[in-house]
Amino acid sequence: MKKVIDREICEIVGEILGSYDKGKTIDHTEVFAQPDPDAVIDILKKLFKIVFPGFFRDKTFRFYNISSRLTVLIEDVMYNLNRQVAIALRQNEKYSDESEEEVNLAAEEICVTFFKKIPMIREYIETDVKAFFDGDPAAYNENEIILSYPGLYAIVTNRLAHELHLLEVPLIPRMMTEHAHSKTGIDIHPGxxxxxxxxxxxxxxxxxxxxxxxxxxxxxxxxxxxxxxxxxxxxxxxxxxxxxxxxxxxxxxxxxxxxxxxxxxxxxxxxxxxxxxxxxxxxxxxxxxxxxxxxxxxxxxxxxxxxxxxxxxxxxxx
Known part of the structure; x- marks a missing residue:
């Protein structure tokens, strides 16, 4: 049986490779030309730690003060978000013919602008938490809402993704909200x-x-x-x-x-x-x-x- 499989695998590989040359939308083979879904989800998780500094633990590092913890988090997310945004921007016609240096500069400006909006985003999220607590007599306290309510998870994700959408970042905002969709069953477009x-x-x-x-x-x-x-x-x-x-x-x-x-x-x-x-x-x-x-x-x-x-x-x- 093993000899049959060995023989057939070579033929199967050739047939599948041949199917990549038909000019179909799904024939692209440059995997690094797309944002990495795992990296985007990791960024989203770390953004939640920035939005809710006392609710989601960091299992990798220990810090003596919140300033040090926040600095490390922001540098981590900024670096990785910048990389993913630079990749995604190539799918925006405005940047399709720009040099790598120009695209990277645009990505940096977008990331800085996005992070400057986080205090405003947090103000909105605070009102959402209050709306959940005031509107749901089954809620024990606000901590329960932040840690366990799928509706709040979907809203927070949308508020973060929406700002990236307004900054004309392709793909990444939708990847974030579709991740929330898969977790919660709530489908809110980042637009x-x-x-x-x-x-x-x-x-x-x-x-x-x-x-x-x-x-x-x-x-x-x-x-x-x-x-x-x-x-x-x-x-x-x-x-x-x-x-x-x-x-x-x-x-x-x-x-x-x-x-x-x-x-x-x-x-x-x-x-x-x-x-x-x-x-x-x-x-x-x-x-x-x-x-x-x-x-x-x-x-x-x-x-x-x-x-x-x-x-x-x-x-x-x-």
Whole structure:
């Protein structure tokens, strides 16, 4: 059996190598021309240590003071982020023909600008932690939220990735948010703009599209989609606002779908579970689904229960 495998492997290698010469998108063989996913995830983990200095331990080094620890962390992340950004920038048309020196300089400027934004990012994250604690009576304390809530993990990752996205860094922001997606089931595009005090309750199945704009004090439950209408236009829609605007103080309950770039959910509105919305909603409106009949089979006849009616409260029902 071993001799058969030995003989066949050479032929298999030749066939697969031959398939690399067809000019397909997946035929690229320059592996070092792409950012390293493991390096990006490691950078993200260390950024969490910078954002939350007293919550995630460093198992490699021991320090006497926080200044020394922070200096080592920032130098580590700065060095590795700079390397990955320089690789990624080659995929931005603006840098495709630039010299290595010019690309490296651009990467350094991006990394410095990004790190200068971290105090601002932390201010936003502090409001998110407060929103989680104030909005979830099951939360024991803020430490529990920071260390264990998937919704906060997804939001923090998005806030970090969003700043890199604004700095026009290709690939890396999406790699970060897709890592969070894989861990939490929460899919927030790094292009989405999210205000302060953002609260994701439970979280699994939430989708927030690239051009979404979310105001302050917004609360979103599991299974919510803030997405685009049909994307049959494909790449022709690049740069077009395809996703909704959610104004301040809006609550969106589980399973609701809000779609379309022209759709605006007015401030103070409440969107009920399973609502399907493709048009704008006025401020201070409650949108709910008319309750379906519940049929209970009991003995010889069916019993219809429809005395609990949760239909419209406010100006709309769906």
């Amino acid at each position: 989405a703009t999210i205000g302060k005090y953002f609260f994701i309750d439970h979280g699994t199945g939430i989708v927030v599209g690239e051009t979404t704009i979310i105001g302050d004090n917004v609360k979103v439950y599991q299974g919510v989609t803030i997405g685009a209408l049909s994307t049959r236009g494909g790449q022709r829609l690049k740069g077009v606002k395809r996703h909704p605007t959610i104004e301040d103080n809006v609550t969106i309950y589980s399973g609701a779908s809000i779609l379309g770039g022209e759709t605006v959910i007015g401030r103070g509105s409440v969107i009920g579970s399973n609502a399907f919305i493709t048009t704008s909603i006025d401020p201070e409106t409650r949108v709910t689904i008319k309750n379906q009949e519940l049929v209970l089979k009991s003995g010889k006849k069916d019993v219809v229960k429809n005395d609990i009616d949760i239909m419209e409260v406010g100006n709309y029902h769906i």
